[in-house]
Amino acid sequence: MSRTLVIDPKLCTGCRLCELVCSFKKTETYNPARARIRTIVMEDEIAFVPMTCWQCEEPVCQEVCPTGAIGRDAATDAVLISLERCIGCKMCMMVCPFGNIQSNGAKEPVVKCDLCGGEPECVLFCPTKALQYLPADKFTLARKKRIAEKFRSILEEVEW
Amino acid sequence: MYGWMGTILRVNLSTGAITKEKLDENLARDYIGARGLASKTLYDELPPRTDPFDPANLLIFAAGPLTGTAATSASRYNVVTKSPLTGAIAASNSGGYLPAEIRYAGYDMIIVEGRSEEPVYLWIKDDQVEIRSAKAMWGKGTRETDALIRDETDDEAKIISIGIAGEKLVRFAGVINDRERAAGRSGVGAVMGSKNLKAVAVRGTGGIKIKDGAAFREAVLRNLAKIKSGPVTGEGLPTYGTAILVNVINSHGILPTNNFQLGEFAGAEAISGETLTRDLLVRNRGCLACPIGCGRVTEINWEGNRERGEGPEYESIWALGAACGISDLELITKVNFLCNEYGMDPITLGATVACAMELFAEGVLTVEETGMPLHFGDGQGLLELTRKTAMREGFGDVLAEGSARLAEKYGRPELSMSSKKQEYPAYDPRGSQGIGLGYATSNRGGCHVRGYTIGAEIVAAAVDPLTSAGKAKLLIDVQDFTCVVDSVGMCLFTTFSLGVDDVLPLLNAATGVDYTTESLLQAGERIWNLERLFNLREGLGREDDSLAPRLLQEPLPAGPAKGNVVELESMLNEYYQLRGWDNEGRPTGEKLQALGLG
Numbered sequence: 001m002s003r004t005l006v007i008d009p010k011l012c013t014g015c016r017l018c019e020l021v022c023s024f025k026k027t028e029t030y031n032p033a034r035a036r037i038r039t040i041v042m043e044d045e046i047a048f049v050p051m052t053c054w055q056c057e058e059p060v061c062q063e064v065c066p067t068g069a070i071g072r073d074a075a076t077d078a079v080l081i082s083l084e085r086c087i088g089c090k091m092c093m094m095v096c097p098f099g100n101i102q103s104n105g106a107k108e109p110v111v112k113c114d115l116c117g118g119e120p121e122c123v124l125f126c127p128t129k130a131l132q133y134l135p136a137d138k139f140t141l142a143r144k145k146r147i148a149e150k151f152r153s154i155l156e157e158v159e160w
Numbered sequence: 161m162y163g164w165m166g167t168i169l170r171v172n173l174s175t176g177a178i179t180k181e182k183l184d185e186n187l188a189r190d191y192i193g194a195r196g197l198a199s200k201t202l203y204d205e206l207p208p209r210t211d212p213f214d215p216a217n218l219l220i221f222a223a224g225p226l227t228g229t230a231a232t233s234a235s236r237y238n239v240v241t242k243s244p245l246t247g248a249i250a251a252s253n254s255g256g257y258l259p260a261e262i263r264y265a266g267y268d269m270i271i272v273e274g275r276s277e278e279p280v281y282l283w284i285k286d287d288q289v290e291i292r293s294a295k296a297m298w299g300k301g302t303r304e305t306d307a308l309i310r311d312e313t314d315d316e317a318k319i320i321s322i323g324i325a326g327e328k329l330v331r332f333a334g335v336i337n338d339r340e341r342a343a344g345r346s347g348v349g350a351v352m353g354s355k356n357l358k359a360v361a362v363r364g365t366g367g368i369k370i371k372d373g374a375a376f377r378e379a380v381l382r383n384l385a386k387i388k389s390g391p392v393t394g395e396g397l398p399t400y401g402t403a404i405l406v407n408v409i410n411s412h413g414i415l416p417t418n419n420f421q422l423g424e425f426a427g428a429e430a431i432s433g434e435t436l437t438r439d440l441l442v443r444n445r446g447c448l449a450c451p452i453g454c455g456r457v458t459e460i461n462w463e464g465n466r467e468r469g470e471g472p473e474y475e476s477i478w479a480l481g482a483a484c485g486i487s488d489l490e491l492i493t494k495v496n497f498l499c500n501e502y503g504m505d506p507i508t509l510g511a512t513v514a515c516a517m518e519l520f521a522e523g524v525l526t527v528e529e530t531g532m533p534l535h536f537g538d539g540q541g542l543l544e545l546t547r548k549t550a551m552r553e554g555f556g557d558v559l560a561e562g563s564a565r566l567a568e569k570y571g572r573p574e575l576s577m578s579s580k581k582q583e584y585p586a587y588d589p590r591g592s593q594g595i596g597l598g599y600a601t602s603n604r605g606g607c608h609v610r611g612y613t614i615g616a617e618i619v620a621a622a623v624d625p626l627t628s629a630g631k632a633k634l635l636i637d638v639q640d641f642t643c644v645v646d647s648v649g650m651c652l653f654t655t656f657s658l659g660v661d662d663v664l665p666l667l668n669a670a671t672g673v674d675y676t677t678e679s680l681l682q683a684g685e686r687i688w689n690l691e692r693l694f695n696l697r698e699g700l701g702r703e704d705d706s707l708a709p710r711l712l713q714e715p716l717p718a719g720p721a722k723g724n725v726v727e728l729e730s731m732l733n734e735y736y737q738l739r740g741w742d743n744e745g746r747p748t749g750e751k752l753q754a755l756g757l758g
Contacts, residue, residue: 014445
């Protein structure tokens with residue numbers, strides 16, 4: 001079964017190690033401006049949300065691409081951009097509802113998360129497991145169990 | 161260059177000149193970066209005996225060759241200048257995101273000299289550098305300044321700023337970056353204020369090149385595993401933050417209470433890391449690339465409003481708490497928030513108020529001078545004096561000078577708990593001898609992060625804290641290694657789990673320099689000796705390597721360390737000898753030769 005890059009902002013401490021190791025893997029330099037993942041820092045709430053491509057089931061980026069440069073990796077289900085076919089029109093960037101396709105001035109016209117071919121570097125380094133790469137059912141089951149435990153313990157305290 | 165960006169940015173605020181200089185490779189190798197390289201620059205360029213507030217004083221923001229990489233907790237920079245509090249070298253360390261941004265913009269260091277006629281800020285966008293008017297931000301707090309400058313520049317910009325305390329030349333004003341992180345000690349913010357420099361805004365979109373990427377990545381992964389499995393870095397600090405130390409240190413009877421009159425605080429539990437976690441913690445925060453995440457996002461209910469911020473850290477909790485006999489954690493947190501907003505060091509603030517409280521108890525200070533009764537335990541008094549000190553209003557104008565000048569002014573210099581006029585942090589050295597020698601010999605005055613022997617004496621309990629035997633050697637090793645860690649740009653807290661042989665492969669892989677364990681530690685020793693040479697040239701000497709008389713003469717009255725004083729004289733003699741210094745604490749010619757300082 002294919003796996004999903006699961007993000008849990010509650011566990012994120014805003015260390016942005018994901019951005020650093022992503023940029024290093026893709027550009028051989030440490031440069032967050034060129035990372036495919038980005039931790040959004042909410043200054044007043046002091047909260048952190050990592051954002052990267054969700055690898056949609058029906059990607060609008062793929063739909064809009066005039067050259068058929070965007071397709072799905074058979075092994076990982078990642079939505080990939082083929083640089084050979086890409087003409088750099090950036091329409092994919094414009095239609096992505098999440099802002100997760102970037103144009104960052106480097107040699108590739110647009111870039112996005114490719115799940116590192118099934119071994120996401122950000123997940124390997126994330127120190128708090130705010131990023132995990134899991135079979136989708138495993139993630140939902142874990143959350144069910146967490147909530148179920150809370151539900152159970154509260155029910156036990158309540159007199160009906 | 162690899163590792164280093166290779167460029168130093170120099171800005172003269174008197175002339176408006178902005179220049180970029182090539183980083184000298186030999187200097188980079190010998191002094192590494194950050195604390196080391198900036199100290200070398202200050203030593204070479206600052207005319208001896210310059211007044212810290214003279215335009216000729218330099219203010220240097222310096223990152224290390226690992227800052228901004230994925231090396232665990234390599235988020236740091238140092239703010240280096242001549243201190244208006246101590247007259248010695250100041251090197252204040254901070255993390256967050258800003259230090260790395262300086263490197264992504266293409267620089268290892270920013271050197272600021274001169275003084276602007278009008279309030280200004282620097283706007284650095286990669287290779288474009290401007291001096292802009294800061295009239296709209298002058299008088300504002302650090303948070304508002306951060307927001308105003310990002311509005312004027314780039315929402316992605318990272319900001320260094322001073323608050324009102326820096327503007328008013330409070331001698332212990334700090335420099336705040338990323339709204340909540342502080343290069344807090346030794347008054348670096350006052351020097352920034354004296355230059356009419358309100359802020360530095362940086363946006364960098366470049367990358368850091370690594371010589372051997374595969375080796376670097378492997379070293380990062382190895383260190384990450386060590387940090388995660390270490391009891392302090394993987395468990396204690398993430399769970400409770402630095403405040404975990406309140407109960408630990410109190411149980412050793414060395415939590416300085418009521419201006420170091422006692423070593424045990426009855427209110428410790430109420431201000432402990434456990435209490436903070438239970439009552440105030442919202443979430444943990446990590447600086448860039450940090451797997452520890454000791455930062456505390458906290459929230460208080462203050463006069464009907466929810467206020468959210470970061471901290472307080474252990475040292476602040478102690479200074480604003482036990483040192484003043486205050487056990488109201490919400491109030492301590494509020495004062496800590498204010499210190500960040502005003503840009504003021506909470507350690508020296510709390511310690512100075514504690515000194516004033518003892519002067520008041522002794523009857524030396526009266527309501528006539530202070531404008532209010534000032535008893536130990538008076539939280540409202542502390543709150544009021546925090547504001548007044550930042551504004552230099554009334555009695556706050558006296559407190560803004562720090563405890564040494566306060567106690568001197570009222571004829572009781574012995575009641576200032578400081579060395580080289582900088583206040584001690586949160587460990588009574590009578591029950592931890594090594595840190596006593598550390599306070600006395602610290603190049604920036606009373607301080608815990610120049611040689612944190614507490615790690616070995618208390619936290620790891622590897623050596624007996626009550627004996628002075630072997631402490632000179634222990635301290636020297638810690639001081640030299642700390643110079644290395646501060647100079648590469650990593651956080652000192654990683655050293656609870658990492659040693660020099662964990663830093664070495666990172667630095668070599670990043671820079672391509674073939675440091676050895678010995679040559680790297682020798683670079684640390686070189687940096688320490690250079691700082692010492694700076695201080696000697698400024699007129700400091702053996703008599704300044706001392707401690708407050710209380711710590712040398714009055715035995716701790718109770719607790720596990722009861723009956724002890726600091727055995728400074730014997731430790732100091734041994735320390736000088738092991739350092740290769742003469743009886744007056746001057747490095748011998750032979751030592752200078754060996755370190756390439758001759």
